[in-house]
Amino acid sequence: MTKKIIIAGAGGIGRACGLILLQHLGKDVSLSLADINEDQCNQAESWIQEAYNQSVTLKKIVLPPNPATNWNPEGELLLDCTPGAFAADMASIALRQNMHYANLTENVPATKKIYQLVQNATTGFALQTGLAPGYINQLGRLMASQYSEEHPGHTIDSIKMRVGALSQYASSPGFYAFVWNPVGVSTEYLNQSEVIEQYRKVTKPSLSSREQIILKGIRYEADLTSGGAADLPEFYKNKVRQLNYKTLRYPGHFDYIDQMKRELGNDLSVDALLKKMRADIPMHDQDRVLIYCAVNGKDKTGSSYEIIRHGEIYPAQYGSVQVTAIQRATAASLAQTALLLLTNRYSGVLTQSRYPLQEFLNGDIIRKHYGSVI
Known part of the structure; x- marks a missing residue:
């Protein structure tokens, strides 16, 4: 039918x-x-x-x-x-x-x-x-299940979900290029992020917990953004000590966003930040999607173990059309x-x-x- x-x-x-x-x-x-x-x-x-x-x-x-x-x-x-x-x-x-x-x-x-x-x-x-939200949450759930199966008796300490929709090339001042809806970018940078900390579901400001991450020898930065954890903070509260979703970017980009936010001051809003970014950041159609998920746990002695999955998606040709990685x-x-x-x-x-x-x-x-x- x-x-x-x-x-x-x-x-x-x-x-x-x-x-x-x-x-x-x-x-x-x-x-x-x-x-x-x-x-x-x-x-x-x-x-x-x-x-x-x-x-x-x-x-x-x-x-x-x-x-x-x-x-x-x-x-x-x-x-x-x-x-x-x-x-x-x-x-x-x-x-x-x-x-x-x-x-x-x-x-x-x-x-x-x-x-x-x-x-x-x-x-x-x-x-x-x-x-993200979406596929990355299913990957996080799968890996948490696999960790428990592979390491019986361990407790899961953290579930880290990381995704970056990035241009293949970037330059200053923003160290970024738009490869998807610019409105979505500014929104996720300003709305609150739901996470688990010390087994409790809490809300934290976006871009408030920066970290460095190296994937295949290349350094990236990751920070909290809104929405990417979906309902997993509710699902895993009281079960894991830490769970969060962070967006991956090239080094320098988050510093640029911090500067834009300081310049806007009390006038900061999704529209105002978007206007600032659009003035400096171009649109690109040569993109790549980075996916990284890590589940960390401990055995009864307190020794730490971690399993990691990392993938990349690139544009593909269909007929006479190139479909971008984020598409x-x-x-x-x-x-x-x-x-x-x-x-x-x-x-x-x-x-x-x-x-x-x-x-x-x-x-x-x-x-x-x-x-x-x-």
Whole structure:
């Protein structure tokens, strides 16, 4: 039976998710692209046609003003690739229309709104399903499970999740280039971060706990940013001493952000920081995604043991189109989640701690874009 999927937000991630679903489901999916901008829909359709390398029929939907009250889509699944500020509105539409729903946002306030909204839903609402939050949380859960199996009798001391969506090249003053939504970057730098410290779930300011990390001989910096830990601080509280998510950057970038924040002073806001960054930082399409996860524990004598997984994702060519690393990584996780929801096994909120771990990480789409970790 053909599944009807609507992707709201026809930008880079939305169109990449459409391509991946078409590659996997073929004629078993009826795909619609919805956006407030008709040109964006048209561009996304052309992009998918070129990347898919064969003719495909896509329905295009221009979203009306105030879609939360004025849009009544029909289908099995609504995939939300809109900015995080619209996530609660999109979830309310899916709830009203009795559709499954999945989003990508690291926006913690929007996520908490959706929790309350869909508590009694009969369809599934998968939240924070991209790369980070998303895939990295499943990897953290897998490694914690593997550590306990490989080291019986040990206690898990820490779970560290690190992800960097980076340009392949960077220069001063920002030591960074935008390879994904600049609004998301400034938002994650200013919103609060949920972590576990001394077995308790606590909230800490973003960019307040910097560290150095060396991956294959190359030095990076990592610091707290909002949203990337998903609901794992709640899931693992009282079970591990420390758990956190940090964003990886090239050395010098966080110092640059600190300087921008000092200059803005009382005028600091997401929009003001974004304006400052855009003045100095270019957009790049030559990117790379770094993934690093470490689980550390101790035996009964107090000796420390650690297991680590590290991976990198690069752009890939599909037809005449290059799909960037961040498009691949984010859209693949969302598409694999879509397959979970289409089984109709889930209702209410599906958070990262509730995902079927083996099924997700061993899924065809995840293995194709991330490689096998099981």
